[in-house]
Amino acid sequence: MDDKDVRLREAAEKLALTLAQGGMQKTTARVMTALLFSQDDTMTAADLCEVLQISSGAVSGAVKQLIPTGMIERVPAPGSRRDHYRFREHAWATLMGSQNVLLATMGDAAAEGIKAAGRESTAGRRLDEMEDFYAFMQREMAALIDTWRERYDARHPSA
Secondary structure, X not given: OOHHHHHHHHHHHHHHXXXXXXXXXXXXXXXXXXHHHOOXXXXXXXXXXXXXXXXXXXXXXXXXXXXHHOOEEEEOOOOOOOOEEEEOOOHHHHHHHHHHHHHHHHHHXXXXXXXXXXXXOHHHHHHHHHHHHHHHHHHXXXXXXXXXXXXXXXXXXXX
């Protein structure tokens, strides 16, 4: 491993540790960051096992958690019978966009509470603030992601 690869691996492990401290399972964080910091377009489960020194079961579990989030994807590799994985293009926007589901759920819960309690009740006033906050965040998050994509695509026409 050359110096650049060592520095990339150290940076990946540092981010994985930060993500694990934030609540992500450690192995899942390590698999995600290995794919993010990899100089290769794709990696197989065997590649991940070798680089991270973890079992194939640990890689499989991490992949099963990461694919539904939109952070990584399984991709075909011509001539290979093994599954190949890569960090997904626009993964960050996809992840943040999926937060809109949570924002909508929170807004719906507030609206349901307002119906039950009445908007002018003590609970209703708190829930009104919650409903307004989550509606605002949902609108703004979608607009921010759209703006980011436009700016990114303008700076990276081939992406």
